[in-house]
Amino acid sequence: MRHVPAVARRLLLVPIFAAAYGWQDRLHGLPGPRSELALPLREPSHQAAVPLIGLVVVWLAAFAIAALVVPVRVLPRPLAALVRGLVTFASIAVLQAVSLQLVRQATMGFAWHAALTTALPFIAGICAAVATLVASPPRRGPALAAEEVAAPSTERTSRLTANASTGMP
Amino acid sequence: MSASPIAIRIPTLPRVAAVATLATALAIGLAAFYRYVDQYVRYRGFGPPVSLVAPQARGHIVSFTFASGALGGRTVNPLVYLPAGYASHPGTRYPVLYLLHGTPGDPRTAFVNSLHLGPRMDALSAGHLIRPMLVVMPPGSPSTYDRATEWANGPLAGAGWFRYLTHDLVRAVDSRYRTIPARAGRAIAGYSSGADAALNAILWHPSTYGVAEAWSGDFRQSPRSVGKIPALVTHFSALQTAPIRAAGVQRAGDHVYLYAGQHDPVLPMTLSVAGALRHAHVRTRLDVTGGGHAWELWASRMNGALRYASDHLAAPR
Numbered sequence: 001m002r003h004v005p006a007v008a009r010r011l012l013l014v015p016i017f018a019a020a021y022g023w024q025d026r027l028h029g030l031p032g033p034r035s036e037l038a039l040p041l042r043e044p045s046h047q048a049a050v051p052l053i054g055l056v057v058v059w060l061a062a063f064a065i066a067a068l069v070v071p072v073r074v075l076p077r078p079l080a081a082l083v084r085g086l087v088t089f090a091s092i093a094v095l096q097a098v099s100l101q102l103v104r105q106a107t108m109g110f111a112w113h114a115a116l117t118t119a120l121p122f123i124a125g126i127c128a129a130v131a132t133l134v135a136s137p138p139r140r141g142p143a144l145a146a147e148e149v150a151a152p153s154t155e156r157t158s159r160l161t162a163n164a165s166t167g168m169p
Numbered sequence: 170m171s172a173s174p175i176a177i178r179i180p181t182l183p184r185v186a187a188v189a190t191l192a193t194a195l196a197i198g199l200a201a202f203y204r205y206v207d208q209y210v211r212y213r214g215f216g217p218p219v220s221l222v223a224p225q226a227r228g229h230i231v232s233f234t235f236a237s238g239a240l241g242g243r244t245v246n247p248l249v250y251l252p253a254g255y256a257s258h259p260g261t262r263y264p265v266l267y268l269l270h271g272t273p274g275d276p277r278t279a280f281v282n283s284l285h286l287g288p289r290m291d292a293l294s295a296g297h298l299i300r301p302m303l304v305v306m307p308p309g310s311p312s313t314y315d316r317a318t319e320w321a322n323g324p325l326a327g328a329g330w331f332r333y334l335t336h337d338l339v340r341a342v343d344s345r346y347r348t349i350p351a352r353a354g355r356a357i358a359g360y361s362s363g364a365d366a367a368l369n370a371i372l373w374h375p376s377t378y379g380v381a382e383a384w385s386g387d388f389r390q391s392p393r394s395v396g397k398i399p400a401l402v403t404h405f406s407a408l409q410t411a412p413i414r415a416a417g418v419q420r421a422g423d424h425v426y427l428y429a430g431q432h433d434p435v436l437p438m439t440l441s442v443a444g445a446l447r448h449a450h451v452r453t454r455l456d457v458t459g460g461g462h463a464w465e466l467w468a469s470r471m472n473g474a475l476r477y478a479s480d481h482l483a484a485p486r
Contacts, residue, residue, distance in 0.1 A: 019198025025205040026197075041205060043214035043283075043464045065191065103209070110432060110461060 012069050020062035027054035035119035040099035055123045063088070063124075063131030071137045078133065085129030093121040213283035213464050220288040222295045228252045230287055233345055237337040241327025245308055247338065248276050249346065250290055252301035262347045262354075264302045264482035266475070269309060269334075269359030269366050272317040276306035279360075283464060284471050293472060299479035303346055307338050309363070317394050320366030321405040324396035331405070334366065335374050349483050352421065356478040358382035360467045365390070368407045368425070368442065372414040375421035380481045382426040382474055385462050387435035388442050411442045415449030424481045426474070428456035430466050 025039055027050060034049035042048040063084075072080040096115035101108055115121065208214065220227050229251050236244045252263065268286070270279035280286040286304060293299040309330065310318045318330040343350040355378045359367040364386025371381035388407035395401035403409050418425065425446055429439040436457065443455040454477070460466035 015195065015199055018202045019195050022198040022201030022203070022205060023194075026201045039205065041209035041214055043468070047214065061194075103214075 006070075009069050013066055016062055016065055016069070020058050023058045024050050024054065027051065027058065030054050035123065037096065037100065037114055037118050038120045040096060040103050043103075050120075052119060052123070055120060056127065059124045059127035060131055063128045064135040066128075067132050067134075067136040072132065077136060080136070081129040081132040084132045085125040088128035089121050089125030092124045096120060211278070211282055213278070215283050215285065215464070215468060218282065218285040218288050220291045222288075222291045226253050226295045227291045228255070228287060228294070230281060233341075235337075235341040235345075237329075237333040237341075239322075239327075239329030239332035239337050243311075243327065245333070245338075247305055247307040247342075248281065249306070249342070250286060250304035251346075252290065252294060252303070254301065255303075255347075259347075261485050262349050263485045264300065264354040264356070264479075265342060265346075265348050266302055266304045266478045266482070267334075267338075267355070267357040267367075268304055268306045269320060269357065269363030270306070271359070271361030271363050272310070272319055274363075275308055275310075275312070280304075280306045284468055286471075289472055289475060293475060293479075298472075299476055300482065300484050302479060302482060302485070303342075303348060305338070305342050307334065309334075309366070317362070317391065319362045319391055319394040319405070320369075321390055321395050322401065323394065324398050324401065331366070331369065331373075335370050335377060339377065349486070351483075352376050352379045352423075353483040354379070356380035356382070356482055358384065358426075358474060358478060359386075360384040361386065361462065364388075364427075365405070365407060368411070368427075369405055371418055371423055371425065372407060372410055375414075375418045375423055378423065379421075379483075380424045380426070380478050382477060383428075383439070383442075384467055384470065384474065385429050385433055385435055385439075386427070386442075387438045389438065407442055408438055411445040412448070415446050415451050418446070419449050419451045422452075424452045424454075424477075426454045426456075426477050428458055428470060430458050430460035430462065432459075432461035433466075435462065 021039075025042075028039060028042070028047060030051045030053070032051040032053055034051050035055055036049045038050035038055065039048045074080075075083065093112075093115045096118070097108070097111040100114055101111035208216065211217075230248055231251060232246050232248050234244050234246050236242050254261075255263070268276070268280050270276055286306070290299070290304065294301055309320045318328070320330050320334055322329045322331045339355070342348060348354060352375075357367045357370045357378050358381065359365075361384075364383035365388055367381045368383045368386060368388060371378045386407070388411070390402045390405035392398075392402050395405065427439050427443050429436045439455070440457075443453055446453040456470075458466060458470065460469075
């Protein structure tokens with residue numbers, strides 16, 4: 001993954017999250033407490049709801065993969081988890097509101113109210129934060145980089161010293 | 170040379186298995202996502218229509234082609250539901266219900282695939298809840314997502330969508346099918362902008378249609394659809410014309426059925442138009458339902474709307 005350009009890695013997130021919606025649709029028939037309107041393209045209300053356990057599994061898996069594909073680089077991991085969680089919450093809420101407004105031909109007020117009172121944006125945001133905390137690879141911080149830089153230099157100094165003692169160039 | 174402290178070698182086989190599993194899960198998820206979007210595009214999330222009555226009791230949906238002079242000679246392909254027994258009763262004439270889709274939309278996606286007109290008509294007919302009737306579903310624009318016409322006459326030549334609806338289409342249907350070619354044998358209904366057009370049709374042609382149904386109409390013409398010409402905006406805004414033209418509807422003895430959801434922004438306009446019709450003593454039924462401007466609402470009320478039309482149309486003869 002390190003050799004894949006950053007842009008390409010970010011583009012990989014699109015099919016990952018599309019697949020997450022697909023898995024939501026596959027799991028919508030499972031029993032259990034449900035999140036309403038998680039599938040806005042399904043018109044009948046009972047088909048648009050997805051079991052909460054299904055949501056958690058799908059989005060944890062999706063964000064775990066996303067954390068591996070686009071690992072945390074700059075921010076400390078807890079802060080990065082918080083940021084990703086909030087961004088995810090906002091993105092999913094916007095996507096739900098717009099989908100409901102367009103697909104259901106509802107007013108923006110109704111669409112936003114529905115988007116912010118269903119479980120999906122909250123679950124997705126929490127899953128994003130948890131997955132980032134747990135699954136993101138270790139950040140390559142300054143101490144590790146310095147040790148890597150120091151190691152070859154140390155080796156070269158040792159070799160020069162050895163050559164000097166034997167008279168070799 | 171010291172080894173890098175962060176180098177971790179993962180055994181090859183579990184890594185390959187993990188990648189293969191992830192790739193498979195991704196593929197399955199993407200296929201499901203495609204199916205999820207596709208079923209919306211095809212069926213608006215309602216699934217494919219399935220008729221549950223015996224094959225011999227099912228009607229058929231056919232299409233015919235004609236050129237409309239009001240549209241500058243453009244050929245259009247309305248869909249027509251023919252009831253069971255249409256072919257085996259060559260001497261029988263049937264009433265006709267015209268169904269108008271909203272914007273954007275097309276008749277097949279709206280009425281055949283989403284609202285499941287065929288199975289509904291089959292079931293209601295088999296249960297003797299409606300009289301056998303033809304249902305004509307015309308297109309109201311050149312294509313599904315084409316620029317909105319809202320079934321109104323535009324200012325340019327060949328943009329006579331309202332005349333096409335109320336004149337050319339009616340004549341084409343009456344000449345091709347065994348219809349009752351009179352006011353008592355014609356009903357017109359629609360949702361959203363189709364509702365606006367249905368009410369305009371009976372307001373401007375009360376002797377052509379005996380029944381009009383407006384499902385979630387806002388009864389205001391969008392200026393952009395009629396070239397922003399004020400006279401056309403007024404002409405096709407039932408909110409303004411209903412108080413003036415309702416008397417003609419009353420004299421003709423027509424019936425009008427309107428409904429809107431309580432969360433639908435068009436509700437005030439529906440109430441206003443219903444009030445104007447009732448003030449003129451037009452036989453009006455008004456329902457305020459749960460829900461909003463939504464397919465789920467139109468689907469849930471479709472059977473009732475078909476029955477209303479059937480109850481107020483002439484019987485097959």
